[in-house]
Amino acid sequence: MEKVSVVIDGRTFEAVKDRCVLEVAHENGIYIPSLCYNSEVPSSGGSCRVCLVEAHQGGRMRLVTACNYPVRKGLEVKTDTPLVHRIRRGVLELLLARVPDSEVIREMAASEGIAEVRFRKDEGENERYKCIACALCTNVCAEVVGVHAIAMTERGADKKPATPYDKPSEVCIGCGACAYACPTGAITMKEKDGVRRIWHRDFQMVRCSVCGTPYIPQAQVDWIVSRTGKDRSFFDKCPDHR
Numbered sequence: 001m002e003k004v005s006v007v008i009d010g011r012t013f014e015a016v017k018d019r020c021v022l023e024v025a026h027e028n029g030i031y032i033p034s035l036c037y038n039s040e041v042p043s044s045g046g047s048c049r050v051c052l053v054e055a056h057q058g059g060r061m062r063l064v065t066a067c068n069y070p071v072r073k074g075l076e077v078k079t080d081t082p083l084v085h086r087i088r089r090g091v092l093e094l095l096l097a098r099v100p101d102s103e104v105i106r107e108m109a110a111s112e113g114i115a116e117v118r119f120r121k122d123e124g125e126n127e128r129y130k131c132i133a134c135a136l137c138t139n140v141c142a143e144v145v146g147v148h149a150i151a152m153t154e155r156g157a158d159k160k161p162a163t164p165y166d167k168p169s170e171v172c173i174g175c176g177a178c179a180y181a182c183p184t185g186a187i188t189m190k191e192k193d194g195v196r197r198i199w200h201r202d203f204q205m206v207r208c209s210v211c212g213t214p215y216i217p218q219a220q221v222d223w224i225v226s227r228t229g230k231d232r233s234f235f236d237k238c239p240d241h242r
């Protein structure tokens, strides 16, 4: 793998050519805020724009999203300039206006000196006023889990992930990967008495035969067994007791 030197905030680092600036910065202890990027999800990133930084190369400066900008020879990145903070504040103001219920966005905005706004508590099952419409959840479902149970629907301020016709999805396996990946906690997943509820559907959980803890939906077990041929008895015990 070819390595290149990249300068970030005045410090020089060796990095694999074409890795994204965000990962190289984070690995070297330099903070750049991010929301919609997940290194495990190939088409994530480029949506929320909180990771904007200055990229200087060949005598030119551009504002770029660090999560999908590749490190190349001669690149100098600045993450902490007055321009970066001004643009980031603008992005966060817009996000906060869209999702005033999101603690993550409120905290990120506060760190840039943006004042609190009033909550707009959503009454629905999924927390609309926390969703920044980044599509990370739909990409996780399709690209990591390999199921296409949800998709982005509507436009503009109403854009959101949903199951087809907002009905319980027949293909959802209740794995919860979408909820775990969501950067703003906008997907409601609840568990009670061995039943997980997500995306308008109830999933019976399998209990560990040793500790009795419900730890994986039966539908997820069925899905893994049908795809991999794994022995069903493997799922009798939770990861802590295998």
Ligand code: SF4
Binding pocket: 140, 141, 145, 147, 149, 150, 171, 172, 173, 174, 175, 176, 177, 178, 179, 198, 199
């Ligand atoms: S819980 Fe359903 S929608 Fe979410 S990632 Fe798993 S299969 Fe996809």
Ligand code: SF4
Binding pocket: 130, 131, 132, 133, 134, 135, 136, 137, 138, 160, 161, 181, 182, 183, 184, 185, 186, 187
């Ligand atoms: S629910 Fe979460 S991951 Fe999905 S689009 Fe909204 S903010 Fe992004």
Ligand code: FES
Binding pocket: 033, 034, 035, 036, 037, 045, 046, 047, 048, 049, 050, 051, 052, 065, 066, 067, 068
């Ligand atoms: S984290 Fe880079 S655009 Fe969202």
